Amino acid sequence: MIHLDGVSKVYQTPTTSITALDRVGLRIRQGDFLAIAGPSGSGKSTLLNLLGCLDRPTSGILTITGVDTATLTDQQRSRLRNRSIGFVFQMFNLIPELTVIENVELPLVYAGMRRGRRERAQDALARVGMLRQYDQRAGRLSGGEQQRTAIARALINEPELILADEPTGSIDAESAEQVLGILADLHSHGRTVVLVTHNASVAAVARRSLRLVAGRLEQEAITPLPVPQRRRRAEAYRAHPVADPAV
Amino acid sequence: MKTRDLIVAAFRGLGRHRLHAGLNVIGVLAGAASVVLLIGVTHAIGKVSKTEAAGLGSNLVVVYPAGVSASGVQVGLGTASTLSSDDVRALGDPGQVPDAVAAVPTAGIRSNVSASQRMWQTDVLGSTESFASVRGYALSEGRFFNGAEAPSGASVVVLGRAVVDALLSGDPVGQLVRINNHPFKVIGVFASRGFSGSYNQDDLAVMPMQTLWADVLPRTEPRIDQVFVEATSPAATTLVKSQVTNTLLQRHHITNPALADFQVRTQHDLVASAERVGTVMQWMLAVVAAIALLTGGIGIMSLMLGSVSERTYEIGIRRAVGASRGNILAQFLLESLLLACLGGLTGIAVGIGVSSFMSQVVTDLPAPVVTVAAVVVAAAFAVVIGVAAGIHPAMRAARLQPVEAVRRL
Structure with missing residues (x-):
């Protein structure tokens, strides 16, 4: 599904240049659940931004579903982000002035959809247990609620690829458990999930892990949870989804 | 989207x-x-x-006195009285301005007119007996002053309808009004003409020029603000304009027309x-x-x-x-x-x-x-x-x- 070949990202400052990613090669298959671990500043977020077409590599080839992203126009990249990729950020990235449901509807707005938009947003909110707070301003929610809203937004267009950048980094342990449960559930439903984290126990949720050190990718440093345990986590989420009395 | x-x-x-x-x-x-x-x-x-400008009358030529400074720069319309009664007579003389029917001088001042306990401010004009016919004013009551009253400085006045309505009740003709503390006998009332632009043509009082100079104008020096020269037809105004200009240049001993101490305008000039x-x-x-x-x-x-x-x-x-x-x-x-x-x-x-x-x-x-x-x-x-x-x-x-x-x- 995603293929990186010798991908580098170099940031130029007036005095020096910083290599954030150094000739990274990587294959991510459809239905994969990949964790990319590594210390702060190792280039994890840079890699995720490239995968999500939020940024362009300085050199190397990045293909998504067989298409070289360097050949895409801004409009095509926007469309790809809109239709095929769902982002979950550490800081949630909700528009605080909009309500929960308006935030969740945003990808549908840019997809040009009007009819059935509200219903789909309600379904997505119900999946993450946020339907009851649908009309609250996003800025007033707790960290865990904001992250669940952000996940609902990432899901609404049924994207094939979910990119999560430290999704549990700014929320409490209980909310983190819920968020990881949702990601595991998405994976068990066939979604491709790429999770970036500096936390080894979070990375262990994924089927396989890679480690980034100073912009270079190293193989499988973290032992993933045994398959039955990952499956149990997803099943536990499905058995006890986040309580939402409105559903 | x-x-x-x-x-x-x-x-x-x-x-x-x-x-x-x-x-x-x-x-x-x-x-x-x-x-x-x-x-x-x-x-x-x-x-x-x-x-x-259009309400002026299409067959009129207007002469304004204009001051000329030592350097030859005109200091504006009507700033100095360079027109005399003799000039007016010359402009009305068919020998000098052949295509003119009549020439009428006017001078005016904004002044209070009072009658019994009432007071009204209006344009008080001085002119000659041809004023009404040249300016196209008809009379609804009484008469205009005649050739005998004009030069003698008779204390008579013809009022516009607005002044009559503001000051007098009953038959206005024969009643007395006071202007600048002098009594004047009302001998006629102009027929109403309404507004021309923002100017109310019914808001005026007209008396003989000599009377205005003697009793109303603060200065003793006789002053003429404008001379209206009536041409034989609207088409003749351009011709009359040049005849008037030549006559006045000659009378004022001015050889360079650029230094003229007067200005001559037709209605067309004013509109333009x-x-x-x-x-x-x-x-x-x-x-x-x-x-x-x-x-x-x-x-x-x-x-x-x-x-x-x-x-x-x-x-x-x-x-x-x-x-x-x-x-x-x-x-x-x-x-x-x-x-x-x-x-x-x-x-x-x-x-x-x-x-x-x-x-x-x-x-x-x-x-x-x-x-x-x-x-x-x-x-x-x-x-x-x-x-x-x-x-x-x-x-x-x-x-x-x-x-x-x-x-x-």
Whole structure:
């Protein structure tokens, strides 16, 4: 599904240049659940931004579903982000002035959809247990609620690829458990999930892990949870989804 | 993205800076209102001066005394009395101005006229017995003064209808009025002529020139403000103008016509100069209105630039979930356009409101005329200002790389 070949990202400052990613090669298959671990500043977020077409590599080839992203126009990249990729950020990235449901509807707005938009947003909110707070301003929610809203937004267009950048980094342990449960559930439903984290126990949720050190990718440093345990986590989420009395 | 969603997003964006946005709307509002109002006023003034000039009479030539300074520069119309009674007689002489029927001098002053306990301010004019016929005034009651009363300085006066209505009851003819503490006998009343532009043609009192000089004008020196020369036909006015000019140059011993101490105008000249003055005024006022609108536009641009840097976060989020550059450009441009149009529309409404208020409250000035052109110009200005002020900030917003916008969190 995603293929990186010798991908580098170099940031130029007036005095020096910083290599954030150094000739990274990587294959991510459809239905994969990949964790990319590594210390702060190792280039994890840079890699995720490239995968999500939020940024362009300085050199190397990045293909998504067989298409070289360097050949895409801004409009095509926007469309790809809109239709095929769902982002979950550490800081949630909700528009605080909009309500929960308006935030969740945003990808549908840019997809040009009007009819059935509200219903789909309600379904997505119900999946993450946020339907009851649908009309609250996003800025007033707790960290865990904001992250669940952000996940609902990432899901609404049924994207094939979910990119999560430290999704549990700014929320409490209980909310983190819920968020990881949702990601595991998405994976068990066939979604491709790429999770970036500096936390080894979070990375262990994924089927396989890679480690980034100073912009270079190293193989499988973290032992993933045994398959039955990952499956149990997803099943536990499905058995006890986040309580939402409105559903 | 659907247009409706775009408009909603633009309104939501503006809603975040209600006060700031409101202040900028007021800026454009003032500009648009002044466009409507100023075009209306100049239009009205232009119309009034044209009708006033037209109301003069198409077969008249008017002579104004004009002072000439030592350097040969004319210091203005009617600033010095260079016309004498002998000049008037010469202009009325068929031997010197063959195509003239008559020449009538006038001098005037704004003065109080009183009768019993009432007082009224009006234009008190002095002239000769031919005044009524040359200026086209008919009499509804009584008579005009005659050739015997004119040179003798008889204390008689002919009143306009407005003066009679303000001061006298019953039959006005034979009653006494006081002007400058002198008693005058009313011998006639002009038939009502109504307004010519903003000038009420019924608001005047006419007496023999000698009487005006002796009893009303503060200066003892006899003064002539204008001489009306009636041509045999409207077509002859140009000819009469040159005959009058030659006669007066000769009489005043002036060889260089550029140094003439008088000016001769036909009705056509007056209409043309009224039009010129109107055009100049319109341009000046257009510049004032443009400056007002520009100020509003600069305000909008500064608001939008601030808004773009403040909302980098929001732009990043929108880009991440699928907004294209075009979507972002459209949203910010629309915000700017909405602000300008809001200002423009309310400005036009305010302009129309003030125009109608002015025409009701200020009755002695020409009422502003709200023209379709003024409304269209104001609306077009608002749209242009909105786009011009918004394009740079909107492009700046659209150029933001999604990753830069998201990274700045």
